[in-house]
Amino acid sequence: SAVISQKPSRDICQRGTSLTIQCQVDSQVTMMFWYRQQPGQSLTLIATANQGSEATYESGFVIDKFPISRPNLTFSTLTVSNMSPEDSSIYLCSVDWGSDRGDTQYFGPGTRLTVL
Amino acid sequence: QKEVEQDPGPLSVPEGAIVSLNCTYSNSAFQYFMWYRQYSRKGPELLMYTYSSGNKEDGRFTAQVDKSSKYISLFIRDSQPSDSATYLCAMKAGGFKTIFGAGTRLFVKA
Secondary structure (H helix, E strand, O other): OOOEEEEOOEEEEOOOOOEEEEEEEOOOOOEEEEEEEOOOOOOEEEEEOOOOOOOEEOOOOOOOOOOEEEEEOOEEEEEEOOOOHHHOEEEEEEEEOHHHHOOOEEEOOOEEEEEO | OOOEEOOOOOEEEEOOOOEEEEEEEOOOOOOEEEEEEEOOOOOOEEEEEEEOOEEEEEOOEEEEEEOOOOEEEEEEOOOOHHHOEEEEEEEEOOOOOOEEOOOEEEEEEO
């Protein structure tokens, strides 16, 4: 199975600052997703980041707060901007190789963010 | 009504028990059905996936899909303390967004 890695694995940040989370995949993939998972909750999709197009954001998430880059088929970044304690969460990247691998999503290990 | 309903638990069972985890859904277009296991402080790990109806077995795990009832299940035989985790069901209609259940927390007591 492919490897999906994220950096950093965890961070503690001050209110008002920004953090950029990196997601690296060891094989090329078109469809990449960013999720948030708050304590004890399920997954909330932030945006879909397909290479070659602008990220598509879900309701309640905006580009100014969560800018995303997708420079190539193996890498993406999510920035959490102007952070507040409400942004404390686990942030997960996920990929879907489509029918090549069963049309299912695979997840990275997550980035645990705490905002003070 | 949510598209996917899953009881969050927690579900506590003794070691060796058979565990049954379930989800119901409302969208008849769903064709791909997945179960993910998520340990504390880790990302979700794909455990089982099934296309359309039927059963799929992998070791101690069996996934069942009943499209007529819009109901999916995951059975864990001979449960172990290492099975203690949150189990998320997920489903999609090919090419569309994956919809996740809320996750069921499972505790297997030694």
